[in-house]
Amino acid sequence: MARKDLLELASLTREEIDRILEQAVPFKELFTRSVKKVPALKGKSVLMLFYEPSTRTHSSFEVAAKRLSADVTNFDVPHSSVVKGESVRETVETLQAMRTDYIVVRHGRSGLPGMIARQTKASVVNAGDGAHAHPTQGLLDAFTVKEVFPEMSGKRVLIVGDILHSRVARSTSSVLRRLGVEVAYLGPGSLVPKCCPEGVRRFTDYREAMAWGPDVVYLLRVQMERQDVQYFPSLREYHRVYGVTRDRLDELEDKGIWLMHPGPVNRGVELCDEAMDYQRSLINRQVENGIAVRMSVLYSLKPGASGDEEAEGEAEASLE
Amino acid sequence: MARKDLLELASLTREEIDRILEQAVPFKELFTRSVKKVPALKGKSVLMLFYEPSTRTHSSFEVAAKRLSADVTNFDVPHSSVVKGESVRETVETLQAMRTDYIVVRHGRSGLPGMIARQTKASVVNAGDGAHAHPTQGLLDAFTVKEVFPEMSGKRVLIVGDILHSRVARSTSSVLRRLGVEVAYLGPGSLVPKCCPEGVRRFTDYREAMAWGPDVVYLLRVQMERQDVQYFPSLREYHRVYGVTRDRLDELEDKGIWLMHPGPVNRGVELCDEAMDYQRSLINRQVENGIAVRMSVLYSLKPGASGDEEAEGEAEASLE
Amino acid sequence: MARKDLLELASLTREEIDRILEQAVPFKELFTRSVKKVPALKGKSVLMLFYEPSTRTHSSFEVAAKRLSADVTNFDVPHSSVVKGESVRETVETLQAMRTDYIVVRHGRSGLPGMIARQTKASVVNAGDGAHAHPTQGLLDAFTVKEVFPEMSGKRVLIVGDILHSRVARSTSSVLRRLGVEVAYLGPGSLVPKCCPEGVRRFTDYREAMAWGPDVVYLLRVQMERQDVQYFPSLREYHRVYGVTRDRLDELEDKGIWLMHPGPVNRGVELCDEAMDYQRSLINRQVENGIAVRMSVLYSLKPGASGDEEAEGEAEASLE
Numbered sequence: 019m020a021r022k023d024l025l026e027l028a029s030l031t032r033e034e035i036d037r038i039l040e041q042a043v044p045f046k047e048l049f050t051r052s053v054k055k056v057p058a059l060k061g062k063s064v065l066m067l068f069y070e071p072s073t074r075t076h077s078s079f080e081v082a083a084k085r086l087s088a089d090v091t092n093f094d095v096p097h098s099s100v101v102k103g104e105s106v107r108e109t110v111e112t113l114q115a116m117r118t119d120y121i122v123v124r125h126g127r128s129g130l131p132g133m134i135a136r137q138t139k140a141s142v143v144n145a146g147d148g149a150h151a152h153p154t155q156g157l158l159d160a161f162t163v164k165e166v167f168p169e170m171s172g173k174r175v176l177i178v179g180d181i182l183h184s185r186v187a188r189s190t191s192s193v194l195r196r197l198g199v200e201v202a203y204l205g206p207g208s209l210v211p212k213c214c215p216e217g218v219r220r221f222t223d224y225r226e227a228m229a230w231g232p233d234v235v236y237l238l239r240v241q242m243e244r245q246d247v248q249y250f251p252s253l254r255e256y257h258r259v260y261g262v263t264r265d266r267l268d269e270l271e272d273k274g275i276w277l278m279h280p281g282p283v284n285r286g287v288e289l290c291d292e293a294m295d296y297q298r299s300l301i302n303r304q305v306e307n308g309i310a311v312r313m314s315v316l317y318s319l320k321p322g323a324s325g326d327e328e329a330e331g332e333a334e335a336s337l338e
Numbered sequence: 339m340a341r342k343d344l345l346e347l348a349s350l351t352r353e354e355i356d357r358i359l360e361q362a363v364p365f366k367e368l369f370t371r372s373v374k375k376v377p378a379l380k381g382k383s384v385l386m387l388f389y390e391p392s393t394r395t396h397s398s399f400e401v402a403a404k405r406l407s408a409d410v411t412n413f414d415v416p417h418s419s420v421v422k423g424e425s426v427r428e429t430v431e432t433l434q435a436m437r438t439d440y441i442v443v444r445h446g447r448s449g450l451p452g453m454i455a456r457q458t459k460a461s462v463v464n465a466g467d468g469a470h471a472h473p474t475q476g477l478l479d480a481f482t483v484k485e486v487f488p489e490m491s492g493k494r495v496l497i498v499g500d501i502l503h504s505r506v507a508r509s510t511s512s513v514l515r516r517l518g519v520e521v522a523y524l525g526p527g528s529l530v531p532k533c534c535p536e537g538v539r540r541f542t543d544y545r546e547a548m549a550w551g552p553d554v555v556y557l558l559r560v561q562m563e564r565q566d567v568q569y570f571p572s573l574r575e576y577h578r579v580y581g582v583t584r585d586r587l588d589e590l591e592d593k594g595i596w597l598m599h600p601g602p603v604n605r606g607v608e609l610c611d612e613a614m615d616y617q618r619s620l621i622n623r624q625v626e627n628g629i630a631v632r633m634s635v636l637y638s639l640k641p642g643a644s645g646d647e648e649a650e651g652e653a654e655a656s657l658e
Numbered sequence: 659m660a661r662k663d664l665l666e667l668a669s670l671t672r673e674e675i676d677r678i679l680e681q682a683v684p685f686k687e688l689f690t691r692s693v694k695k696v697p698a699l700k701g702k703s704v705l706m707l708f709y710e711p712s713t714r715t716h717s718s719f720e721v722a723a724k725r726l727s728a729d730v731t732n733f734d735v736p737h738s739s740v741v742k743g744e745s746v747r748e749t750v751e752t753l754q755a756m757r758t759d760y761i762v763v764r765h766g767r768s769g770l771p772g773m774i775a776r777q778t779k780a781s782v783v784n785a786g787d788g789a790h791a792h793p794t795q796g797l798l799d800a801f802t803v804k805e806v807f808p809e810m811s812g813k814r815v816l817i818v819g820d821i822l823h824s825r826v827a828r829s830t831s832s833v834l835r836r837l838g839v840e841v842a843y844l845g846p847g848s849l850v851p852k853c854c855p856e857g858v859r860r861f862t863d864y865r866e867a868m869a870w871g872p873d874v875v876y877l878l879r880v881q882m883e884r885q886d887v888q889y890f891p892s893l894r895e896y897h898r899v900y901g902v903t904r905d906r907l908d909e910l911e912d913k914g915i916w917l918m919h920p921g922p923v924n925r926g927v928e929l930c931d932e933a934m935d936y937q938r939s940l941i942n943r944q945v946e947n948g949i950a951v952r953m954s955v956l957y958s959l960k961p962g963a964s965g966d967e968e969a970e971g972e973a974e975a976s977l978e
Contacts (some may be wrong), residue, residue, distance in 0.1 A: 053381030
């Protein structure tokens with residue numbers, strides 16, 4: 019694989035996805051040892067460019083890079099100022115001039131990491147861009163499902179919440195489906211796209227969705243600080259209609275259904291308190307797998323290789 | 339020693355304290371060399387979890403960890419949001435899932451580091467929790483007194499200030515007394531506990547306290563941002579009644595008394611300007627010793643070992 | 659060379675300047691390799707003490723130090739609080755006690771890095787102090803001009819903007835002139851010192867300045883957040899009178915004149931949009947050279963050596 023960037027999952031071949039997931043296994047195995055580090059990226063520099071704050075994703079990438087022995091530098095972005103296309107372009111030229119090897123970027127604008135990737139020889143990893151994509155989330159979710167169901171084909175994952183605005187929903191369902199998993203969406207009618215991708219079931223009623231027979235229920239995070247709130251009468255109501263209540267937790271337990279969530283959980287909204295100790299919860303495993311998968315992604319990319327051509331056409335943003 | 343955590347000094351045996359102090363000597367000696375680093379924790383990760391900002395303690399732990407060749411990652415805590423027990427628990431589960439080896443935690447709530455310690459296999463070091471404990475401060479203070487008085491037994495340390503709310507007073511006097519040092523408290527009546535621990539003298543008058551014959555005067559920092567201010571008529575008045583004024587500095591000098599302070603000093607409050615250049619001031623040596631002692635602490639702990647059982651009973655906080 | 663600090667360029671001998679520039683060449687060559695790191699400062703600690711925020715200069719020094727294998731620690735300065743001389747002195751005593759090897763300091767007050775240098779055995783690098791000096795900027799600019807014109811003697815550099823308040827103008831013109839380059843200033847009458855240093859031409863009219871025949875036009879950044887704005891009727895007017903407009907860019911192209919700017923550029927103020935893609939722009943090269951030159955500077959200094967005596971006399975600030 020001579021891929022320079024990871025911008026979105028659609029541009030990866032099935033072989034590349036398989037390779038990233040397989041390669042993550044020995045990285046995860048490393049975490050059980052006393053020395054959790056390999057010299058794979060020794061002497062390489064990773065620059066963290068986060069226009070949106072995210073403690074968890076930031077820490078996950080930082081720990082992943084350090085366990086590969088890379089040097090990590092934060093490029094402090096002035097969150098206060100309005101970040102215009104021009105200033106991003108200038109920042110990227112600066113990073114390119116600094117000869118950084120990898121740039122991990124999160125930005126509220128869809129397509130922006132792709133724009134950056136085309137302007138630099140550094141490998142660019144999209145750590146979330148607007149509602150567009152969050153490819154390493156998709157890969158770590160797939161890795162987690164595969165750990166539980168090594169034969170993924172035909173397994174059923176129900177994704178619950180604001181599908182419409184969720185880059186997690188987009189990335190995770192995209193990679194799961196390519197690996198043969200059946201995916202369904204459940205959420206308020208206004209937040210589940212009317213035209214789901216082919217083969218994706220669409221539900222607005224919890225009971226009907228459960229009748230579909232999911233093996234995994236994947237709760238999306240309610241983005242309190244974003245647009246989600248206006249669509250729900252109240253958080254309490256959301257919990258009642260789409261959350262995993264105590265009663266529904268019992269149902270999951272009875273049916274042996276696994277539980278996933280990208281974190282951090284809004285307790286009492288997506289999940290009741292008791293769900294935090296649910297035996298089939300994969301939430302903490304997703305965190306651990308996130309580091310292993312991100313190590314695998316960084317290790318797979320080749321700075322200086324040719325750009326991610328396929329992604330270019332789809333990019334929604336321009337730096338000019 | 340197979341201790342996992344350092345939460346408070348009471349749980350350490352006398353042998354453990356002696357070992358930490360002895361072990362800090364070669365670490366301090368290291369600082370006089372050109373390369374101030376040893377590979378002791380190479381490949382280990384240290385996560386800094388500071389819910390209260392503290393430039394000095396943070397830097398001290400960070401430098402200590404790096405001199406042991408560990409990788410240090412800051413876990414940025416959103417200071418703005420109200421930090422509830424639930425979110426701390428979730429954060430800890432995340433850190434546990436990340437397989438970090440050491441967590442250095444500061445929090446305003448007493449007992450919280452102990453709660454964290456029980457939920458993770460990582461070694462937890464309490465870097466200050468509310469008014470409860472600041473064990474590495476106690477150890478570095480003991481190390482500093484021991485440098486000046488290798489035979490500590492029977493030496494006298496007078497601690498001056500707001501004893502009631504001070505975790506420094508609590509931790510430092512605890513360890514000094516276990517090493518045979520006689521401790522007295524001096525401060526406004528309302529800020530010195532009526533029932534001092536057995537054997538601790540209690541003064542409210544500076545002159546009487548000096549008549550006791552201290553070998554070291556240890557000034558606590560006035561916490562301007564906390565509750566202290568309301569107890570004093572004014573800072574100027576505090577300085578006059580309990581501070582080291584010019585006249586009192588002359589007295590210290592005449593009697594050969596040493597001066598300590600945990601830093602940073604409020605000049606003109608605890609100490610007059612001239613005290614900054616006092617020949618028997620140990621304040622800067624406390625900073626240097628802090629790094630050596632923290633290296634010794636990190637080096638002594640064993641991630642994955644059994645928890646700090648003794649501390650459990652005393653914990654005041656719950657994550658639920 | 660047994661120099662401890664780099665505070666300002668005036669204190670460097672010609673041999674020292676030549677050595678720093680020569681030594682930066684192999685460091686820059688390193689950036690073309692896969693492993694961009696040398697073990698030169700392995701085991702040394704670099705402390706970043708930035709009282710003024712500066713993403714670019716901070717990142718540049720941080721990357722430079724890491725490429726020398728040094729350990730880098732940020733000492734978080736509370737920007738909100740008023741930073742008085744006393745607190746700086748205490749901070750420096752703390753850093754000295756921590757036995758840090760290098761301190762990179764930026765502060766709004768002229769001469770403050772010099773004060774710090776005298777109080778610590780650490781090597782102090784001035785990363786910008788008020789309107790006084792920014793020596794590594796001067797050195798990287800000289801390095802950049804020398805790359806284009808190996809024989810610098812007799813070449814002409816026109817510096818445009820607010821000369822009066824610019825530490826860049828001061829440092830860059832100082833080093834260029836010592837290397838035989840002819841320097842001229844162009845700007846509004848009120849912002850170009852009436853008494854330029856001997857041999858420096860002074861212009862207030864763009865056309866006259868261009869008639870002087872510069873080989874390089876060096877645009878200073880308009881400091882919107884500082885005093886500059888009040889001197890100009892408007893930014894639009896500034897661009898029209900002193901900026902590189904489209905027409906002037908054509909002129910630069912016709913005459914083969916090179917373009918420099920310390921970054922970040924205010925587009926539409928110092929430079930028109932088209933100038934960002936100008937073939938003879940050296941702006942990105944300045945960024946890359948900045949890392950190489952800063953590596954060379956850190957590598958040249960000797961912590962613990964005698965202080966920068968020459969600078970002492972000129973210092974404008976006092977820590978008392």
